[in-house]
Every structure is written in C-alpha cells, then in structure tokens.
Amino acid sequence: MESVSKLKLGVAKSVGAASRLSGRGGGTSLPGKLLLRLQDDAIARLSSELPRGAVVISATNGKTTTASLLASVLGRSRIPVVHNRAGANMAGGIATALLDATKHGQVQGQLGLFEVDEAWTARIVEQTQPSVLLLANLFRDQLDRYGELETLADSWQQMIAQLPAETRVVLNADDPLLAGLGADRPNTLYFGLTDTSHAEPVPRHAADSKFCRRCGAPLEYEAVQLGHLGIYRCPNGDFARPTPQIAATKITTHGMEGSEITISTPDGPIDCELPIPGLYNVYNAVAATAAAHALDLTAGAISGGLAAARAVFGRVETLEIGGHSVALMLIKNPTGANEVLRTIAEESAPFDLWIALNDKIADGRDVSWIWDADFEMLAGKVGQITCSGTRAEEMALRLAYAGIDRKRLIVERAVEKSFDAAVADSVRAATPIFALPTYTALLELRTAIAKRGDAPSYWGST
Amino acid sequence: MNDSPTLRICALYPSRMNIYADRGNMLLLQHRCEARGIGFELTASEAGEHVDPDAHDLFYIGGGQDSDQIQIAGDMLETKQAALAEAAEGGKVILAVCGGYQLLGEYYELADQKVEGLGIVDLRTVREPGERLIGNVMIEFEVDGSPRVLAGFENHGGRTYLESGCPPLGRVLKGHGNNGKDGFEGVHVNNVFGTYLHGPLLPKNAWFADHLTRLALGGDIELEPLDDDLEDLAHESAIRAAGGGSGLMRLTQR
Structure with missing residues (x-):
C-alpha cells in the first residue's frame, strides 16, 4: 500500500502541536481527524507500514487498562509500539497515534496497539487488518449511544466472519455474549478465570x-x-463456556494493593503480582496475557510487565493533594461501577467519597444506569459523600435510596469546587477519600488539578 | 383501606424486562411505603407463571431489548393476558414502561415479524425506518385538576399510534413521545399507564410514585408527607436536563 505524503503528515502534525500548545485539549484526536480529511484511508496506509501488524482491543470495560498492561509487557519484550495511550479510541485517536509515530514520512515502531471504542471496532479492524483481535467483554453501557447489546454482538459476529483465517481472535470465555463468536475459527484463543473463590453468590441486578x-x-x-x-x-x-487456554487458576486479592495471580498457559503457568486492585483488573491482566501469548511473548516478559503496571489515567490513579492521597476511579456503567464499589467496600477503615455524575455525550446522556449499580454496598462504610456533576441531585437521591443517611450527603454541581471542599473535609477528618467521576467529569477534574500542579499533566507522556 | 395497608406489586418478567434500570422504580415504591409504615410486597412473575389478578394492587412491566420482547410475548399471551385484562378492567394499576408499554397494545411490528401484544389498550407500535427516538423528555398532564410534569429519558425504535378515542398519558413538552409526530406521549386508560419514559422514571418523579401508590391502595387513602427535599431536587434536575425552564419547576412544586 502507498504511504501518506509528507506534506499531508506535516500539515496534520503542525495542527496537533498548535492544539496542544493552546492547552485547550483535543490534541489526542484532532490532528488525526484532520489527517483523515486529507487522506481518508490514512489509518490503513500507515498501519500497513507496521512490520508486526496491529493488536486491536475492544470491550465495554477495561480496554484502556488492558492495553496499558499489554504495552508494559511489550516494553519488557523491547518491541516498540504505536499506542493510542491517551484513550482517544475512535478513528481520530487511532490516526493521531499513527501520525505521532511518523518520522520523515515513515511510521516508526513495530506493532500497533489500539484500544478501540465498541461502535468503531469493525471499521478500525477493517482498516488495520490486525494480527490479533482481543474482545474482552460486553456490558450494558450507554444504550443511547451503542444501542442494544445483542445488536452490537451481532455486528461483531459479522466482523469476525470477514477476518482472514490467520488473524488470531482472542475472546473472553467467561462472557456468554462473546464466547460464541469464535466457534467457527479453529485458532480462537480463549481466556477466563477458573478460580471461583471470589465469585458472587448471585448475579447482580445489572447482569446482562x-x-x-x-x-x-x-x-x-x-x-x-x-x-x-x-x-x-x-x-x-x-x-x-469454552475451556480457556489462558486461565487465572489462583487469585489472592490484597485490597487496594492489588492481587497475586497464577495464570495457566499452554506453555506452563505464570505467577504474577498485579499492583492494581479488584477482580476486574484480574480480568484485564488475564486478557493482556492472552494477547501477549498470541504474540509469542515470553512468560518472563508477561510477569515482569504486569508487575510493573501503573495505574492509567483515572483508573485507580492515586494523587497526592495537599499531603492527602486521593484515589481516582472512573465509573461509567453499572458493572464497572459495581466492581469499583466492591473493591472500595472491602476497605476496613472508613472513607469519604466524591461522586461526579455528568450526562454529556461521552458519558451517555441517559443517567438511568445509576439505579442498576449496587450503591447499597456503601451503606455503613462511608463517612461523607459529595455528589457533583450535571446530574448531582439525582446521584444523591440514588444514594439516599441505597440506605445512605441523607445527612451525610452534600450536593454541589460544580466539579472543581465540590472536589476541593470534599478533600478539605476529608483532610480535617483524617479519612481517605475516593473520587468516582464519570468520563467527562474525570477530564474536567484532571485538567483542573493538573493546572495547579497536583497531578502530572494529561500530556505528560506525549 | 383502614389500618396498615400493604402495597402488593407484581413485576412481570423482571429478569428480562429490566434493561434501563427498571429496578429503580421498585426501590422508590418500596422505600416510600416503608417510610410511611405501609406494607410492601413484591412478587416476580416470570415465563410460564400464571398471575392472580386479585393478589396484587399494581402490575409493573419494564423495558427490554427487541430479542427479550420477542422471547416473552408468546408466554405473556398464554399465561398472563387474561389475568392482566381482568386486572385492567377491575381498576388495578398497571404501569408499563418502554418495551413493556409496546406490549400493552395490539401488536409491535418489526422489520421481519409482528409481535402480538396484550391488546388491553387500543394502540399499535411499528418499527419505522429512521433513527431511534432518543433523549431527555418531558410531558404534561392533569391530575385532579392540576397540571403536573413527568420528566425522564426515552430511547425507542418503535413508533406508537393511539386509536382515536384512546387517551394519551400526556402532551409532549420536550422530546419525541409516542411517535415524534402527533405530540402525544404514553397511554392512560382507567388505571393503566403506559409510557416511553423509561427505566427509573419514578425516582425522577416521586410525586407520580405517590400518585400510583394512592390509586393502587384504593384512591381515597391519605399518604403521609415525607421529607422530599432531594426528591424535589432530582425532579428539577430531570426537568432541567430536558430543557425545561424554572417556570415549569415552580409548576411542579406542591
């Protein structure tokens, strides 16, 4: 395939530099969007220059973390990657990552590592022709945007049917919506959890x-x-459920510190210390291991890469603010929120909470989902809860009906102001604080505190 | 209804028809009953289970994916249709939301099949070409002579048409409503309520939860007032999201 002209790459790059300098955001997808205007098949052209092809990762929950874990393993394997690490996961974000990786008109890097929005997966797969396609889960999420789950699963089925035989499809055996999608392909690789000691007694309300x-x-x-x-x-x-070839056979959780896991693979077991908490991150680690196995990476690189994992942007990221540590944990749909709540509810000491519920397009305009998440887990464990965001009052009402004393609830729609007040109160009470924002509230908060120097800038890694 | 009444709810197919967090409605009714010393009983009726129209005061059916609706429709006709028709006739409260609302009518016509509904209200739903009708929505109707507002969120591919003489629940102030054309939303016949305001509409409109509770318990019961500061703020928040102004908010104050 022909490359993209240096002129077009140069124009798009300079726009990226300008938008980043302006500090107004948009630098993770705007240059790519412009590039796609100049060259509509730029993603296909640029990704065809990657000698090892690409890995495409999609899921409702955990795609940013899974891609970051795999990036860490690839780093140990000394394979240079082109990775949309800032989480901009539609066409503009993928094109920006490729554009940023070009030098003298050529893509530098061996392998593409792309996390992709569920609704964009089929298009990005068609353009990048990945060597590995990892589909990790489908949960109820933003029905106003993605439509019904069954429809999305059907479209993924059609996408898989059109893949060449050599593409390695990696599926979550434990997700009944996805596991069946690989039935016709003999080389499908399944991952899952076989240790059931952390299983829920009954499915939660939000289970689909x-x-x-x-x-x-x-x-x-x-x-x-x-x-x-x-x-x-x-x-x-x-x-x-298909038998997973890559399986977590032993899981020991250590609260917010993380987990120890043994992962069985066709090449033998791998012992890992995973420094990020929650069973949901065990799934992310096993998914990343499966993709690494499909790429023929070594057990040493996998265990070393997982152990070196760092929290990614707003996913259990701990910030020091005024000498006080604040754990930021994104919530965006019932199952994801339930896993965050389950993880923090295991804390033995009391804590304060700041929850920001926004209803912008990237959050999903429909906030109904808060009634599917089991905020009841917090009752009796939490000190003070500040509710913020565009739909703060509805969040507070949800908590009141989850059995939280109304006297513990503070409602303040302004994100930064409410966060500062919540942190000040928790410092006074000497309790840890967890911050649970939806996506756009996370961006807003992160931008505000980065400006004040309390957190590394969003652009720190680029 | 004298001393210690009990609100007896029958939830239809809750394991399937729950996609937009319909559970929120049950939670709201339950907590408000408990706060007032009213008994609360919630029974689920799943596939294959018959329903006793006299054993419940309020029947609830929520939203589901098309595939869920297709799965339950046949069973509903077989095991529940007669009982629900009798309940509707006898003045029991039926609240049907989103996909459940579509199943109240004569049929729901999809691209490749026609799903027969309960036929207890005179309406038809058709999946027409075009975008799904999605967004915040706000409707208005009169209760005991005063205008009231329901605010919520709608997300439906089907367009619903009421036969002449079949009254809607309300008039659309913001959003799409039944079909995005005639300005009507939902259906209201006797004590049967159908609406596209999906999932947890009662948490956004606690006054409507109380209205339904009153009707379900016989209509002449006085409900003890509760501390509804947060409920009122949540109602205003949903109205604001739908683009309603402060005038409407004042209108909705008791």
Whole structure:
C-alpha cells in the first residue's frame, strides 16, 4: 500500500502541536481527524507500514487498562509500539497515534496497539487488518449511544466472519455474549478465570445476557465472577463456556494493593503480582496475557510487565493533594461501577467519597444506569459523600435510596469546587477519600488539578 | 383501606424486562411505603407463571431489548393476558414502561415479524425506518385538576399510534413521545399507564410514585408527607436536563 505524503503528515502534525500548545485539549484526536480529511484511508496506509501488524482491543470495560498492561509487557519484550495511550479510541485517536509515530514520512515502531471504542471496532479492524483481535467483554453501557447489546454482538459476529483465517481472535470465555463468536475459527484463543473463590453468590441486578443466544433459555451458572461473566451453560445443551487456554487458576486479592495471580498457559503457568486492585483488573491482566501469548511473548516478559503496571489515567490513579492521597476511579456503567464499589467496600477503615455524575455525550446522556449499580454496598462504610456533576441531585437521591443517611450527603454541581471542599473535609477528618467521576467529569477534574500542579499533566507522556 | 395497608406489586418478567434500570422504580415504591409504615410486597412473575389478578394492587412491566420482547410475548399471551385484562378492567394499576408499554397494545411490528401484544389498550407500535427516538423528555398532564410534569429519558425504535378515542398519558413538552409526530406521549386508560419514559422514571418523579401508590391502595387513602427535599431536587434536575425552564419547576412544586 502507498504511504501518506509528507506534506499531508506535516500539515496534520503542525495542527496537533498548535492544539496542544493552546492547552485547550483535543490534541489526542484532532490532528488525526484532520489527517483523515486529507487522506481518508490514512489509518490503513500507515498501519500497513507496521512490520508486526496491529493488536486491536475492544470491550465495554477495561480496554484502556488492558492495553496499558499489554504495552508494559511489550516494553519488557523491547518491541516498540504505536499506542493510542491517551484513550482517544475512535478513528481520530487511532490516526493521531499513527501520525505521532511518523518520522520523515515513515511510521516508526513495530506493532500497533489500539484500544478501540465498541461502535468503531469493525471499521478500525477493517482498516488495520490486525494480527490479533482481543474482545474482552460486553456490558450494558450507554444504550443511547451503542444501542442494544445483542445488536452490537451481532455486528461483531459479522466482523469476525470477514477476518482472514490467520488473524488470531482472542475472546473472553467467561462472557456468554462473546464466547460464541469464535466457534467457527479453529485458532480462537480463549481466556477466563477458573478460580471461583471470589465469585458472587448471585448475579447482580445489572447482569446482562443471562440467556442462551440460540434458544433463549436462562443460562445456568456454576459461578458468577462479575456482571454476567462466569462459568455457565445452556440447560438445553446448545452452548457452554469454552475451556480457556489462558486461565487465572489462583487469585489472592490484597485490597487496594492489588492481587497475586497464577495464570495457566499452554506453555506452563505464570505467577504474577498485579499492583492494581479488584477482580476486574484480574480480568484485564488475564486478557493482556492472552494477547501477549498470541504474540509469542515470553512468560518472563508477561510477569515482569504486569508487575510493573501503573495505574492509567483515572483508573485507580492515586494523587497526592495537599499531603492527602486521593484515589481516582472512573465509573461509567453499572458493572464497572459495581466492581469499583466492591473493591472500595472491602476497605476496613472508613472513607469519604466524591461522586461526579455528568450526562454529556461521552458519558451517555441517559443517567438511568445509576439505579442498576449496587450503591447499597456503601451503606455503613462511608463517612461523607459529595455528589457533583450535571446530574448531582439525582446521584444523591440514588444514594439516599441505597440506605445512605441523607445527612451525610452534600450536593454541589460544580466539579472543581465540590472536589476541593470534599478533600478539605476529608483532610480535617483524617479519612481517605475516593473520587468516582464519570468520563467527562474525570477530564474536567484532571485538567483542573493538573493546572495547579497536583497531578502530572494529561500530556505528560506525549 | 383502614389500618396498615400493604402495597402488593407484581413485576412481570423482571429478569428480562429490566434493561434501563427498571429496578429503580421498585426501590422508590418500596422505600416510600416503608417510610410511611405501609406494607410492601413484591412478587416476580416470570415465563410460564400464571398471575392472580386479585393478589396484587399494581402490575409493573419494564423495558427490554427487541430479542427479550420477542422471547416473552408468546408466554405473556398464554399465561398472563387474561389475568392482566381482568386486572385492567377491575381498576388495578398497571404501569408499563418502554418495551413493556409496546406490549400493552395490539401488536409491535418489526422489520421481519409482528409481535402480538396484550391488546388491553387500543394502540399499535411499528418499527419505522429512521433513527431511534432518543433523549431527555418531558410531558404534561392533569391530575385532579392540576397540571403536573413527568420528566425522564426515552430511547425507542418503535413508533406508537393511539386509536382515536384512546387517551394519551400526556402532551409532549420536550422530546419525541409516542411517535415524534402527533405530540402525544404514553397511554392512560382507567388505571393503566403506559409510557416511553423509561427505566427509573419514578425516582425522577416521586410525586407520580405517590400518585400510583394512592390509586393502587384504593384512591381515597391519605399518604403521609415525607421529607422530599432531594426528591424535589432530582425532579428539577430531570426537568432541567430536558430543557425545561424554572417556570415549569415552580409548576411542579406542591
């Protein structure tokens, strides 16, 4: 395939430099959007220059973290990657990552590592022709934007049907919505959790896809790990969880410190110390391991890469603010929020909470989902809760009906102002504080505190 | 209804028809009953289970994906249609939301099939070409002679048309409503309520939860006032999201 002209690359690059200097954001996707205007197949052209091809990762939850874990493993393997690490995961973001990697008109780097928005996955896969496609989970999320889950799963099925035989498809065996998508491909690689000691006693309210996609019968679960992920079978024998070749066989969690996991692979077991908390991050680590296995990376690189994992932008990121540590944890849909709540509810000491619920397009304009998340887990564990964001009052009402004493609830829509007040109060009470923003509230907060020098800038890594 | 009444709710197909967090409605009704010393009983009726129209005061059916609706529609006709028709006739409260609302009518016509509905209200739903109708929505109707506002969120591919003589629930102030054309939203016949305001509409409109509770308990019961500061703020927040002004907010103050 022909390359992209140096002139077009240069124009798009200079726009990127200007938008970053202006400090107004948009630098992670604007240059790529412009490049795509100048050359509509720029993603295909530039990614074809990558000698090892590309890995495409999609999921409702955990794609940024999974890509970052895999990036850490690839770093240990000394494979230079082109990675949309800032999380801009639609066409503009992918094109920007490729553009940023060009030098003298040529893409520098061996392998593309792209996390991709669910609704954009089919288009990006068609353009990048990845060597590895990792689909990690599908949960109820922003139905106003993505539509119904079944529709998305059907479109992914069609996408997989059009892939060349050599593409390695990596699927979550524990997700009944995804596991069936690999049935026709002999080289499908499955990952999952076989240690059931952290399983939920019953599926949570938000669990989706509890029904067989073929006959409609309710699936029988031997264990529910989180959401609708687990060990399941159709009672009519239509379908059962495939045996994962990459499996977490032993999981020991250590609260907010992280987990120890043993991951079995066809090449033998790998012991890992994962420094990020929660069972959801165990899933992310096993998914990254499966992709690394598909890329023939070594066990040493995998365990070393996972152990060196750092929290990514707003995903259990700890900030020091005025000598006080604040853990930032993105919430965006019921299953993701449940896993964050489950992780912090395990803390033995009391804590304060700041929750920001925005309803902008990137958050999903429909805030109904807060009634599906089990905020009841917080009752009796939390000191003071500040509710912020464009729909702060509705968040507060949700918490009141989750059994939180109304006297503990503070409502203030302004993100930065409410955050400062919440931190000041928690410093006074000497309690840790968890900050749970939706996506655009996270961006707003992160920008505000980076300006004051309390956190590394969003652009720190570019 | 004298001393210690109980609100007896039957939730239809809650394991399937729950996609937009319909559980919020049950939570709201339950907590408000408990705060007032009213008993609360929630029964689920899933596929294959018959319903006793006299054993419940309020029937609820929520939203589901098209595939869920198709799965339950046949069972609903077989095991629940007669009981629900009798309940509707007898003045029981039925609240049907989103996908559940579509199933109240004669049929829901999709591209490749026609799903037969309960036929207890005179409406039809058709999946027409074009975008789904998505967004914040606000409707107005009169309750006991005073105008009231319901605010919420709608997300539906089907367009619903009421037969002449079949009254809507309200008039659309903001958003799309039944079909994005005639300015009507929902249906309201006797004590049967259908609406596209999906999922947790009662948390956004606590007054409507109380209205339904009153109707379900016989209509002449006085409900003890609660500390509703947060409920009122949440209602105003939903109105604001739909683009409603402060005048409407004043209108909704009790």
